[in-house]
Amino acid sequence: MTVRRIDVREKVMAKNDELAVQVRDRLHAHGVPSLNLVSSPGSGKTSLLERTLDALGARVRMAVVTGDVQTQNDADRLAARTDRLVQAVVTGGACHMDARQIITALDEIDLEYTDLLFVENVGNLVCPASWDLGEDAKVVIFSVTEGEDKPLKYPRMFECSDYCVINKTDLLPYLPFDMDRAIAYAREVNSDLRFFFTSALTGDGMEDWYQFLTALARAEGAIRA
Amino acid sequence: MHELSIALDVCRIAEEHVGAEALARVTAIGLDVGNRAGIEIDNLEFCLEALLGSAPFGSGKPEIRRLEGNELSVTYVEVEDDDGS
Numbered sequence: 001m002t003v004r005r006i007d008v009r010e011k012v013m014a015k016n017d018e019l020a021v022q023v024r025d026r027l028h029a030h031g032v033p034s035l036n037l038v039s040s041p042g043s044g045k046t047s048l049l050e051r052t053l054d055a056l057g058a059r060v061r062m063a064v065v066t067g068d069v070q071t072q073n074d075a076d077r078l079a080a081r082t083d084r085l086v087q088a089v090v091t092g093g094a095c096h097m098d099a100r101q102i103i104t105a106l107d108e109i110d111l112e113y114t115d116l117l118f119v120e121n122v123g124n125l126v127c128p129a130s131w132d133l134g135e136d137a138k139v140v141i142f143s144v145t146e147g148e149d150k151p152l153k154y155p156r157m158f159e160c161s162d163y164c165v166i167n168k169t170d171l172l173p174y175l176p177f178d179m180d181r182a183i184a185y186a187r188e189v190n191s192d193l194r195f196f197f198t199s200a201l202t203g204d205g206m207e208d209w210y211q212f213l214t215a216l217a218r219a220e221g222a223i224r225a
Numbered sequence: 226m227h228e229l230s231i232a233l234d235v236c237r238i239a240e241e242h243v244g245a246e247a248l249a250r251v252t253a254i255g256l257d258v259g260n261r262a263g264i265e266i267d268n269l270e271f272c273l274e275a276l277l278g279s280a281p282f283g284s285g286k287p288e289i290r291r292l293e294g295n296e297l298s299v300t301y302v303e304v305e306d307d308d309g310s
């Protein structure tokens with residue numbers, strides 16, 4: 001018996017990356033910009049989307065693909081606020097979404113009539129950073145209850161995001177959260193991050209976010225990953 | 226947290242290169258894993274040991290080279306050949 005070595009040199013994520021390219025090509029072909037919302041659990045991704053759908057739904061045709069580990073809860077909350085299609089991906093315990101799930105979800109979305117696509121990823125600041133879903137940009141939601149040093153603890157997620165929404169600002173009077181330090185830590189990891197400061201509960205600060213989304217939706221595919 | 230799904234992808238890549246019928250004769254799979262690849266390397270090694278030690282594999286072992294950076298790739302697969310064939 002002899003042992004034969006076969007050279008492989010293949011990236012483990014190559015298959016996912018290939019599928020992500022297909023997603024990106026398909027979205028760009030229809031001029032649909034896309035944002036992948038990532039965060040720890042409970043940062044307010046669904047609440048941010050609920051308020052966004054309420055505020056912009058009449059002007060911008062938004063579709064949402066939600067990933068929930070075990071329930072339909074997020075999808076149900078969003079479906080109550082829009083007649084635009086909301087696709088739920090129950091990940092069955094998986095800690096992230098992958099590009100294959102997005103391809104399947106896109107089959108159910110009428111892209112000709114979609115101005116902006118959101119993917120609401122699984123709440124997890126580690127794993128979703130490794131999977132390109134074919135989005136134009138990642139938006140990391142960072143709530144003020146989490147502590148200023150999250151960007152340093154989870155650098156990869158902040159590094160691979162283009163935008164950072166600092167949420168739950170209505171709670172700032174009750175917390176020792178130091179906003180300047182949080183921003184400094186996030187910039188330390190990614191100096192190009194653009195920030196939004198919101199309370200998805202009260203609506204405070206949402207105008208800046210809405211303006212960004214409105215401009216993005218109309219400028220077809222203006223941001224490219 | 227997702228090391229098992231990564232390990233399953235590693236097995237899929239090995240199968241693509243050696244064919245399903247040769248999996249039982251795989252002795253080693255070489256990987257390069259960076260310290261910033263978002264992977265808990267010990268956990269990945271544990272998952273691969275479990276997968277490569279049971280059907281359709283036989284008694285394969287992961288051989289992981291730890292590097293700096295984001296690298297996550299399969300570098301080689303070693304297969305035992307029957308010289309008589």
